Amino acid sequence: MRHSRLSRFGLWLWVAAVLFFLFAPILTIVIFGFDKSNIETWPIQHWTLTWYSVAWHDPQVRSAFILSIKAAVVATILALLLGTLAAFGVHKARFFGRDSISLLLILPLALPGIITGVALHSAFQWAGISLSIWTIIIGHTTFCIVVIYNNVIARLRRTSNTLLEASADLGASTFQTFRLVTLPTIATALVSGALLAFALSFDEVIVTTFTAGAQNTLPIWILGAIRLGQQLPEVNVVVTMVVVLMFIPILIATRLTGSENITGRVSTGRRANR
Amino acid sequence: MKHVGFKGVLRRSSMCVAALSMVALGVASAPIGAGASGLTAPTAGMKPQTSIGKGEGKLNLIAWSGYAQPQWVKPFQTATGCMVHAQYANTSGEMVSLMANGGGGQYDLVSASGDADLRLIYGGDVKPVNMSLIPSWSEFRPFLKAPSFNTIKGVHFGVSLQFGPNVLLYSTKVFKTPPASWGVIYSKKYSGKITVPNNPIQIADAALYLETAKPSLGITDPYELTQTQFNATVALLEQQKPLIKAYWNAASEEINLFNSKTVVAGAAWPYQTNTLKGDKAAVADEIPKEGATGWADTWMLATKAPDPNCAYMWMKWVSTPRVQAEQAISFGETPANSLACPIMNSLSAGSCAGYHADKPDAYFKSIKFWKTPLSTCDNGKQDCVPYSEWTNAWTQITG
Amino acid sequence: MTTSVDDTTKSGGPRALHSSALARSRWRTAFLLSPPLLWFLVIYISSLVLMLITSFWSVNSFTGEIQHQFTGANFAQITSGAYVSIIERTVLLAALVTITDAIVAFPFAYVMARVATRRTQRILLGAVLLPLWASYLAKVFAWISILEKGGALNWTFAKLGLPAPNLGFTNGAMWIAFCYIWLPYMIVPIYGALEKIPTSLLDASADLGGSSWSTFRRVILPLALPGLLAGSIFTFSLTLGDYVTPLLIGGSNSTLIGNAIYDNLLTGGNLPLAAALSTIPIAVMIIYLAVARRLGAFEAL
Numbered sequence: 001m002r003h004s005r006l007s008r009f010g011l012w013l014w015v016a017a018v019l020f021f022l023f024a025p026i027l028t029i030v031i032f033g034f035d036k037s038n039i040e041t042w043p044i045q046h047w048t049l050t051w052y053s054v055a056w057h058d059p060q061v062r063s064a065f066i067l068s069i070k071a072a073v074v075a076t077i078l079a080l081l082l083g084t085l086a087a088f089g090v091h092k093a094r095f096f097g098r099d100s101i102s103l104l105l106i107l108p109l110a111l112p113g114i115i116t117g118v119a120l121h122s123a124f125q126w127a128g129i130s131l132s133i134w135t136i137i138i139g140h141t142t143f144c145i146v147v148i149y150n151n152v153i154a155r156l157r158r159t160s161n162t163l164l165e166a167s168a169d170l171g172a173s174t175f176q177t178f179r180l181v182t183l184p185t186i187a188t189a190l191v192s193g194a195l196l197a198f199a200l201s202f203d204e205v206i207v208t209t210f211t212a213g214a215q216n217t218l219p220i221w222i223l224g225a226i227r228l229g230q231q232l233p234e235v236n237v238v239v240t241m242v243v244v245l246m247f248i249p250i251l252i253a254t255r256l257t258g259s260e261n262i263t264g265r266v267s268t269g270r271r272a273n274r
Numbered sequence: 275m276k277h278v279g280f281k282g283v284l285r286r287s288s289m290c291v292a293a294l295s296m297v298a299l300g301v302a303s304a305p306i307g308a309g310a311s312g313l314t315a316p317t318a319g320m321k322p323q324t325s326i327g328k329g330e331g332k333l334n335l336i337a338w339s340g341y342a343q344p345q346w347v348k349p350f351q352t353a354t355g356c357m358v359h360a361q362y363a364n365t366s367g368e369m370v371s372l373m374a375n376g377g378g379g380q381y382d383l384v385s386a387s388g389d390a391d392l393r394l395i396y397g398g399d400v401k402p403v404n405m406s407l408i409p410s411w412s413e414f415r416p417f418l419k420a421p422s423f424n425t426i427k428g429v430h431f432g433v434s435l436q437f438g439p440n441v442l443l444y445s446t447k448v449f450k451t452p453p454a455s456w457g458v459i460y461s462k463k464y465s466g467k468i469t470v471p472n473n474p475i476q477i478a479d480a481a482l483y484l485e486t487a488k489p490s491l492g493i494t495d496p497y498e499l500t501q502t503q504f505n506a507t508v509a510l511l512e513q514q515k516p517l518i519k520a521y522w523n524a525a526s527e528e529i530n531l532f533n534s535k536t537v538v539a540g541a542a543w544p545y546q547t548n549t550l551k552g553d554k555a556a557v558a559d560e561i562p563k564e565g566a567t568g569w570a571d572t573w574m575l576a577t578k579a580p581d582p583n584c585a586y587m588w589m590k591w592v593s594t595p596r597v598q599a600e601q602a603i604s605f606g607e608t609p610a611n612s613l614a615c616p617i618m619n620s621l622s623a624g625s626c627a628g629y630h631a632d633k634p635d636a637y638f639k640s641i642k643f644w645k646t647p648l649s650t651c652d653n654g655k656q657d658c659v660p661y662s663e664w665t666n667a668w669t670q671i672t673g
Numbered sequence: 674m675t676t677s678v679d680d681t682t683k684s685g686g687p688r689a690l691h692s693s694a695l696a697r698s699r700w701r702t703a704f705l706l707s708p709p710l711l712w713f714l715v716i717y718i719s720s721l722v723l724m725l726i727t728s729f730w731s732v733n734s735f736t737g738e739i740q741h742q743f744t745g746a747n748f749a750q751i752t753s754g755a756y757v758s759i760i761e762r763t764v765l766l767a768a769l770v771t772i773t774d775a776i777v778a779f780p781f782a783y784v785m786a787r788v789a790t791r792r793t794q795r796i797l798l799g800a801v802l803l804p805l806w807a808s809y810l811a812k813v814f815a816w817i818s819i820l821e822k823g824g825a826l827n828w829t830f831a832k833l834g835l836p837a838p839n840l841g842f843t844n845g846a847m848w849i850a851f852c853y854i855w856l857p858y859m860i861v862p863i864y865g866a867l868e869k870i871p872t873s874l875l876d877a878s879a880d881l882g883g884s885s886w887s888t889f890r891r892v893i894l895p896l897a898l899p900g901l902l903a904g905s906i907f908t909f910s911l912t913l914g915d916y917v918t919p920l921l922i923g924g925s926n927s928t929l930i931g932n933a934i935y936d937n938l939l940t941g942g943n944l945p946l947a948a949a950l951s952t953i954p955i956a957v958m959i960i961y962l963a964v965a966r967r968l969g970a971f972e973a974l
Binding site for chain 3 (some may be wrong): 365366367368370371393472473474515518519520521523524527530531533534535536661662663664665666668669670671672673
């Protein structure tokens with residue numbers, strides 16, 4: 001579709017403005033990591049690198065970070081499996097109450113996390129399950145499923161069934177069809193869903209408070225540090241380091257999603273394979 | 275995964291509903307167990323252990339952020355072999371909820387503030403502590419040895435830790451002379467420039483003000499209010515609402531408000547004052563003529579604590595003068611141990627005075643420490659307003 | 674491509690194949706649904722149902738124990754007084770944030786999906802996802818320092834000679850913070866939906882004489898609807914349930930439903946009232962999804 005020069009200019013201006021909006025606070029976080037003072041005022045009076053040393057040597061930060069990563073990875077994998085299954089189930093099925101499944105699956109996001117947290121805490125206590133990284137993972141998977149489900153089902157609704165029928169007609173087994181036809185179709189939805197789910201899990205604080213047991217994930221540590229309010233620039237430093245760390249995985253992930261031919265000639269069934 | 279079938283799933287889930295209902299309700303709401311006459315603490319009869327045995331190797335804490343710093347955790351771990359796992363809670367309510375069902379066999383100790391203590395005690399979530407196993411207890415200030423928020427009828431349910439007054443923080447540029455009364459934070463003169471903590475227990479501060487400002491109400495204990503007294507206090511707070519710029523939730527928030535000169539007066543802790551002063555802000559704090567409320571933290575032992583020996587070792591450790599001083603300076607509060615003052619000054623000159631730790635006991639008599647408002651009043655009648663009503667009213671006021 | 678197995682009903686073979694395929698697909702559906710469903714029913718839904726039941730009970734204010742007697746008092750309470758304004762404020766804010774994010778995200782996602790080269794597309798996607806890794810708490814905190822009285826926004830306005838907006842600790846600050854935090858969750862699904870629109874459709878629309886605007890209105894927008902819906906579900910529901918942002922950046926009139934639930938449940942120990950309050954987000958989401966269905970966003974195309 002051709003766009004006039006004016007509309008192209010307007011669109012790219014919008015993109016620049018949105019990027020500025022997205023990154024200005026991130027820049028603020030990075031800058032205040034160099035602020036000597038604990039009270040964040042603008043402009044900064046004294047600059048220092050000590051907070052980097054403090055954060056690097058802080059054992060609580062290290063253990064919280066590692067716990068968060070572990071929980072997020074496992075929760076995302078579980079959510080990928082379960083969310084995709086649910087999306088396929090709902091998409092294919094024609095049973096009464098199909099739409100209420102959509103509602104049920106959205107509830108973990110819609111309800112305040114405190115409800116999910118207390119409900120899970122009670123459930124674990126009753127079942128005699130002691131709180132550990134596994135209970136954290138269960139809690140996180142509960143809402144990560146939604147992210148994957150939403151992404152996959154939106155993609156499925158936009159995919160024509162004829163490809164799958166053709167594949168079956170041509171004698172492919174269910175698994176082959178899934179691997180060679182279905183999976184490539186939903187691949188990018190899975191990757192972007194996984195990234196969103198990972199971010200949600202990595203950032204979650206209230207459900208985690210009730211399912212973690214006597215340990216802290218990174219967000220719990222951050223909330224505690226904000227509450228304590230004594231080393232706020234250390235929080236900024238930690239966040240900066242996490243963002244820098246995540247730069248590479250995101251780069252890799254976006255490579256994975258960029259495989260679609262953006263002019264996507266889906267209807268003729270030809271896929272731009274890598 | 276075995277194919278279960280929809281009906282099977284339904285049957286299973288309804289059983290779960292029934293079972294969960296029995297437990298989850300009791301668990302999530304932490305009821306205050308009532309006897310036929312007055313309240314009884316469910317665990318009061320439990321005899322605490324008479325000696326500290328061998329350490330179990332681990333210790334699970336629910337603590338305020340800053341209460342388990344490496345400075346005193348590392349030496350503790352080396353000396354006792356108890357590896358400390360601390361989880362940070364953000365509000366008293368979270369602490370109570372996490373400690374439900376006696377800590378669930380999950381947690382050993384909780385550093386509860388006065389507004390949560392009685393909820394934990396009467397909910398049966400904490401059990402009595404043997405003070406003879408805590409030698410430093412004899413060095414505690416008298417009013418913290420057996421305070422009414424953690425000691426019921428002579429039974430100790432925890433070890434007092436640290437405390438702090440809720441002071442009036444004000445801008446010295448606006449107030450050339452220190453304000454004489456709490457009335458300044460209820461005054462239209464400073465509309466939009468006042469801040470108070472976002473905590474239902476703040477109702478007690480208003481009640482404390484009314485104790486002097488409206489003696490006809492007959493308020494004697496700001497935590498035990500009859501319905502009439504409560505209504506009058508709520509009315510005052512509703513008058514105050516339009517004057518408030520923001521209700522602060524974290525110390526750093528209030529520091530921001532004062533530092534950016536958004537507010538000129540408010541209720542605060544000495545920690546905020548000292549931090550602002552350290553950044554050369556023009557502020558000061560005081561306890562006005564009506565007195566002040568105060569908070570005090572107690573390490574309480576979970577009823578189902580899995581590591582009681584390590585727990586006792588910890589309580590012993592953090593009660594010693596050295597650790598008391600270290601924590602007081604680190605967090606910004608006042609130690610319960612009266613011998614901590616000189617050590618505080620050796621670690622940080624002037625810190626003892628900065629946190630009012632050098633004041634005599636009489637000074638602290640004017641501080642009304644937090645305790646959970648219960649429906650029983652000292653007069654034996656059961657007509658005081660309980661904390662659930664306080665919370666509801668607070669939501670109505672601030673909503 | 675439209676003839677399907679259904680048409681060949683004459684001989685027994687294909688038909689028999691088809692009905693056994695249907696039967697297999699029913700089993701397959703059940704298999705596909707059962708692990709996630711089990712998960713939800715056993716762990717989550719039963720606890721939720723439980724909470725909803727308690728919303729019809731009450732707490733004895735003397736003992737704090739739950740009275741197992743049916744009463745509508747909780748619902749009467751949350752539909753009066755300050756609770757009404759809390760609920761209104763939350764729903765309004767959620768709607769406002771959703772609309773704002775949809776408007777901000779759409780052109781951005783459009784550029785990503787249809788205008789940018791493949792390389793730029795990847796860069797833009799990475800740029801959208803990167804802020805997600807900065808902690809939510811740190812981001813809100815950053816907005817405090819930007820919006821407050823001594824902050825960067827006031828400073829910029831002062832340099833430009835404009836009056837200071839003084840947005841710190843207001844509902845406006847909450848609106849900005851929420852829009853900011855949920856924006857990537859709106860951009861990504863819209864991008865996903867727009868990306869899959871076949872160019873042939875757009876070419877056909879142009880061939881048939883449609884202007885850019887009517888192509889947008891009649892072809893692109895309806896096809897992007899599922900993506901818009903998915904994104905709006907995030908922004909709407911996440912705002913409905915949030916309680917941290919009001920605590921950090923809100924003013925004196927910023928209590929949201931999440932705060933009221935938190936206070937009543939944890940601080941007040943009043944589970945029935947908190948449960949009654951939590952029916953509100955559920956009801957709102959039901960209405961929201963029903964409206965979305967009416968708008969056809971659920972239809973497979």
